[in-house]
Amino acid sequence: MPYESVLLGRPGAVSAPEGHPEEGVPWHWGDPFAEQRTAVRGVAIVDRSHREVLTVSGPERLSWLHLVISQHVTSLPDGEGTEALVLDSWGRVDTHMVLGHLDGTVYLDTDPGAEATSALPKGGKQSLAAYLEAMKFWSQVDIHDATGELAVLTLLGPEAGRVLDALGVELGEQAYAVAALPGGGLARRMPWPGRSSVDLLVPRAELAEWWRRGIDAGARPAGSWAFDALRVESLRPRFGVDTDERAIPHEVNWIDTAAHVAKGCYRGQETVAKVHNVGKPPRHMVLLHLDGSPEIYPETGDPVVRGERTVGRVGSVAEHHELGPVALALVKRSVPAEADLLAGDAEQERAVQAKIDPDSLPAEHVAPGREAAQRLRG
Incomplete structure (x- = not known):
């Protein structure tokens, strides 16, 4: 039960x-x-x-x-x-x-x-x-x-x-x-x-x-x-x-x-x-600000799309008392912070415009082993 x-x-x-x-x-x-x-x-x-x-x-x-x-x-x-x-x-x-x-x-x-x-x-x-x-x-x-x-x-x-x-x-x-x-x-x-x-x-x-x-x-x-x-x-x-x-x-x-x-x-x-x-992880977790004007929201597991390419997945979706509709998403590290994105399943008519909060981007990690190898090569 x-x-x-x-x-x-x-x-x-x-x-x-x-x-x-x-x-x-x-x-x-x-x-x-x-x-x-x-x-x-x-x-x-x-x-x-x-x-x-x-x-x-x-x-x-x-x-x-x-x-x-x-x-x-x-x-x-x-x-x-x-x-x-x-x-x-x-x-x-x-x-x-x-x-x-x-x-x-x-x-x-x-x-x-x-x-x-x-x-x-x-x-x-x-x-x-x-x-x-x-x-x-x-x-x-x-x-x-x-x-x-x-x-x-x-x-x-x-x-x-x-x-x-x-x-x-x-x-x-x-x-x-x-x-x-x-x-x-x-x-x-x-x-x-x-x-x-x-x-x-x-x-x-x-x-x-x-x-x-x-x-x-x-x-x-x-x-x-x-x-x-x-x-x-x-x-x-x-x-x-x-x-x-x-x-x-x-x-x-x-x-x-x-x-x-x-x-x-x-x-x-x-x-x-x-x-x-x-190395570096292939994806990172970011905060997405969602366009709330259509009054529809993506769901967990829905794709994050840039242009014609799927570049991530939607995680938690929330309505915040100050930030409005937001979501956590796993996106490819190559996606620019300023990219125009769609979050949600378009076929289910719940895709909305989304922007990455630049403050949510993790600091760039310098791999200690990679840095040491570069020093040796230098």
Whole structure:
């Protein structure tokens, strides 16, 4: 059965359209633009309880995780977190996750339906929990699917600290700081979306109670629409929406934030190191400003076209309270920032004019290996 949050039964909750990536949690509460403004200027609370949560415990939890995910976590301190990926053998992104290390347990939360390519010779997909279990071998770790026990809420906005104080949570100011919640679960400070964000992993049986406590402390209900609009503005991808089956970390701003370029011994590391040291990714993720006058929008997976050539694919599409209709897109690096583009499926009559936001273009990466080779030749 598809997941459906208990909060969808609250007055004012509007569910996302069927098949939408945020199906199962409130899409908005009647005024998505006002919700976004509150998330930027005050504090809003978002139900993200459709996310999946795993825990990894045991004496070898960090050294073992270090071998199977893309991030450097052998010395991840208690009370801190990070982001990480699982890659396939060719370095393509299988899964994105956010971590929190607290009291001898690493908490991993991921988008719903997270999968990874099987370690078996014929590949195929399996759940992230099953993949991690298959990679455990003789390591002293315990992997547990805690989705039925913990649910994610997110506070957005510069006044999130006021809500944390009312909830009795003392949380450090640095990105990915982690602290225990009274009664179980954890709080984790995030550097996105927007300028201030805090994830709360609360007991799932008490989801409605934690939601009410957040509202009583001054947070405004906001839906996944507001969260996604700020995520798009922050140039943060969502796995499976802004990535396709060919996406590598370098294309979607996950190098350094979720993939470590210097550590070895994880699946797909060869591609990560090679592209970083001697190459350039074939595509990069940009923010597109969409022409909103036709009141039609492209959909995830639609082509981005320049002239007669397809030069990219549309990812997340959002209506932002200040920027208007925008989208993240993976486009070829050769596409000029000033190019006139069409985003959307013309045959389905949802192609609109689009322009790249020049501020969204990633800084040109100088490959260390290529630079060293040029010095030697010189």
